[in-house]
Amino acid sequence: MKRTNSKPKIGLVLILITCHLFLTGCWGKREVEQLAPLIGEGFDLGEKPGTFLITQQFAKPKTGGETGAEIEDRTFSVEVSNARESIEKISRVTYRTPFMGSLKVIVISEDAAKAGGFNDILDFGQRYSEFRRSMYLVLAKGKAQDILNLKLRAGLLPAMAIKNNIEGADELSSFPTVRLGHYLTILGTKSTAPILPVVESVKTGEGIKYKADGTDEAGEIRIQGAGVLRGDRLVDFLTDEETKGYMWLENYVIHRYIDTVDLEENSVKFGGQVLRSSTKYKVKANNGKIELQYQIKASIAVDEVLGLKKQLSGAEWVELMKGAEKSFAKVIEKECELSIKKERELGLDFLGIGRHIEQRNSAYWKTIKDHWEEEIKDFPISLDVQVTVHHTGMSSSSAINSGGEGQE
Amino acid sequence: MERISPHQFMTLGAAVLMGTTFLPVASMVTGVGGRDGWMSVLPGIAVGIPYGLMVISLLEQYPRKNLLQISETLFGKWIGKIIGVFYISITGYFGGLLLGQAGDIYEVSIMPLTPLGMFYLGGLLLVFYLVWSGIEVFARFSEVIFPIIIIAMVLNIGLSIPRVEQGELMPILSEGIKPLFRGGIKVLPFAMEYILFLAGILSFLPTGKKELGQLKTGVWRAVFLVGILDMLVVLIQILVFGPAETIRLVYGLLVLGKMVEVSRTVAGVESLFLGVWLGALVIKVSAFFFTVTWGLETVFSLKGLKWNLAVGVVFMGIAFKFTRGPSLIMEIGLVDNYLIFPFASIWILTLWGVSRWKKGAGIQ
Numbered sequence: 001m002k003r004t005n006s007k008p009k010i011g012l013v014l015i016l017i018t019c020h021l022f023l024t025g026c027w028g029k030r031e032v033e034q035l036a037p038l039i040g041e042g043f044d045l046g047e048k049p050g051t052f053l054i055t056q057q058f059a060k061p062k063t064g065g066e067t068g069a070e071i072e073d074r075t076f077s078v079e080v081s082n083a084r085e086s087i088e089k090i091s092r093v094t095y096r097t098p099f100m101g102s103l104k105v106i107v108i109s110e111d112a113a114k115a116g117g118f119n120d121i122l123d124f125g126q127r128y129s130e131f132r133r134s135m136y137l138v139l140a141k142g143k144a145q146d147i148l149n150l151k152l153r154a155g156l157l158p159a160m161a162i163k164n165n166i167e168g169a170d171e172l173s174s175f176p177t178v179r180l181g182h183y184l185t186i187l188g189t190k191s192t193a194p195i196l197p198v199v200e201s202v203k204t205g206e207g208i209k210y211k212a213d214g215t216d217e218a219g220e221i222r223i224q225g226a227g228v229l230r231g232d233r234l235v236d237f238l239t240d241e242e243t244k245g246y247m248w249l250e251n252y253v254i255h256r257y258i259d260t261v262d263l264e265e266n267s268v269k270f271g272g273q274v275l276r277s278s279t280k281y282k283v284k285a286n287n288g289k290i291e292l293q294y295q296i297k298a299s300i301a302v303d304e305v306l307g308l309k310k311q312l313s314g315a316e317w318v319e320l321m322k323g324a325e326k327s328f329a330k331v332i333e334k335e336c337e338l339s340i341k342k343e344r345e346l347g348l349d350f351l352g353i354g355r356h357i358e359q360r361n362s363a364y365w366k367t368i369k370d371h372w373e374e375e376i377k378d379f380p381i382s383l384d385v386q387v388t389v390h391h392t393g394m395s396s397s398s399a400i401n402s403g404g405e406g407q408e
Numbered sequence: 409m410e411r412i413s414p415h416q417f418m419t420l421g422a423a424v425l426m427g428t429t430f431l432p433v434a435s436m437v438t439g440v441g442g443r444d445g446w447m448s449v450l451p452g453i454a455v456g457i458p459y460g461l462m463v464i465s466l467l468e469q470y471p472r473k474n475l476l477q478i479s480e481t482l483f484g485k486w487i488g489k490i491i492g493v494f495y496i497s498i499t500g501y502f503g504g505l506l507l508g509q510a511g512d513i514y515e516v517s518i519m520p521l522t523p524l525g526m527f528y529l530g531g532l533l534l535v536f537y538l539v540w541s542g543i544e545v546f547a548r549f550s551e552v553i554f555p556i557i558i559i560a561m562v563l564n565i566g567l568s569i570p571r572v573e574q575g576e577l578m579p580i581l582s583e584g585i586k587p588l589f590r591g592g593i594k595v596l597p598f599a600m601e602y603i604l605f606l607a608g609i610l611s612f613l614p615t616g617k618k619e620l621g622q623l624k625t626g627v628w629r630a631v632f633l634v635g636i637l638d639m640l641v642v643l644i645q646i647l648v649f650g651p652a653e654t655i656r657l658v659y660g661l662l663v664l665g666k667m668v669e670v671s672r673t674v675a676g677v678e679s680l681f682l683g684v685w686l687g688a689l690v691i692k693v694s695a696f697f698f699t700v701t702w703g704l705e706t707v708f709s710l711k712g713l714k715w716n717l718a719v720g721v722v723f724m725g726i727a728f729k730f731t732r733g734p735s736l737i738m739e740i741g742l743v744d745n746y747l748i749f750p751f752a753s754i755w756i757l758t759l760w761g762v763s764r765w766k767k768g769a770g771i772q
Binding site: 009101129132133134181182184185187188189190250251355356358359360362363 | 516517518520540571573574575576578579582648649650651652653656663666667669675676
């Protein structure tokens, strides 16, 4: 186009400026002070059939707080048939517009998970654009509402406490981290059963003691174990050890504390930290049958030696640590075997064995995928665990009691 | 007569070829090609290379003429004009649909309450300004915006790597190579959209021997650059979401953008990505606006502000006709598969074949 006539150009510029003035209004614009950031959400079964009790935990910046990061708890529960309805009902009392982009944790109660069908109520979370798929999913022992209404001794919102526990879990690697996106991806595989970590409230004396504030209410929160689902229906819980086995087998162990105290065969026991670990999978033929072999390699730093009665020479210390490697390997094997046993009992492939077979021998997978749940029960699985003790801390051997007391 | 340099031709071509293909491509190819769909993207888009070279060879033979003028020369006035009417109709309709997509993308993702018309109007004003400024300014605009689009995309892909799920890419080729053909067919229309733009821009290209060589190189580079980027976009989505979710997500890259977190501190950067991608959308809609104006000028000798305004009104009308997002997505797919692909592939091939035959037979 030639630019010979300047009048249309001036007109165009005027139109642009005028429209620009309107565009800056941005329909739907909301000032940040008017937003109620949603931090946690809980799903329980409602009293009426087909309804859910949805609990939403909002963060409200504390006025006059010592730091700008202090927040107050604003938690509401409503019985609704869908998630949108909960937003409407809660918006009427929050005085501010709920903002979903800040949601960190969704807590699904044991009952709601056992009844199944919570994917319907999750649909809003994966469809509405404000939500992020990076939010965490957890199962609650008991009611989700109770978990989110806890008054924690640390003063944290329960949703934030759960989030912090999950995000610090790399040091423990004792439960899986499940984000909404991961859960949906696992559902998409069809052969793998989803698994969610379990959160529970902890009263003093329930595995740990603390100075309670005088009430019978729990003041702490703990994530331990996991729940196995068939689709969106909870089938069973995994114990702490079974969950740890899952973590090894699924290559999710980053760092971990581990000890050999429960092994009966050795008098000297060890405690240590897993520095790194990797799990590889091999699908191979063994006596004419296809089997899956897990190859787990772990590097451990021994930082506790128990029951050593005498000072050892350098060579003896080396031999002892070789024994420690075998002991740690046995502990890992035991945890993995418990997890595999549970998988066979449930007939549900929460370990994703089917996917490992499909990835490495897709032709064979095609022959068994239609009756995979039957195959799980006796599908050959072997373990090859190799542990290397990288170091034994700041000292060799151990401090020995002076002669007499406590000394054999 | 305005002219653009070979470098501008390369960046402009790449920007037009890319457009917003990176938004639906993963869902499209994974839907038909499954887990291996990502492998079909580059070969599918690479079909643009032989077609692009055919177009350049026609430019060599008929300098400073667009393909509509060449069609009139080779097929006769009336057949040429019929082809021109098809060209105007298809590119105009598609441009209007893409303008509609601007509204759909922004309404779905970050501005759900803003009236669709404001997106259409805002987008169209930018397009109109570029068209009004001419092809040189449009090319310079692409030279500035396209690298930013690339950077935003690479950042989105790179920052999504921590979200990769174990083993989602495996097994490779477990269903053989048939799914790759199906995936490739899905992306062929992207290449043909590019070819339709080339058909019109020809008359603004230099025709010196050296420049012709550079133009051919520009075609290669543009196609490979966009093919590789689109392939990476599909790859990262399969790696993060798995095939089932990749198919289900309408604009998967936007969802990835929402999942980006840097050190658990910086999040919610999808709005920045979306801001940049508006540039990609504006380039694509502008390209089709240009093709319509070139078509009108060539076939009916209609040019000037009032005809541009009329095209703008038509674009707005088409966009407003498809305010239902799912219908719009389906319509874009239908136009791609059943109008653009057959029209461009047959037209260019026939034109090139006839020109070669006439040249061989010594007929001018």
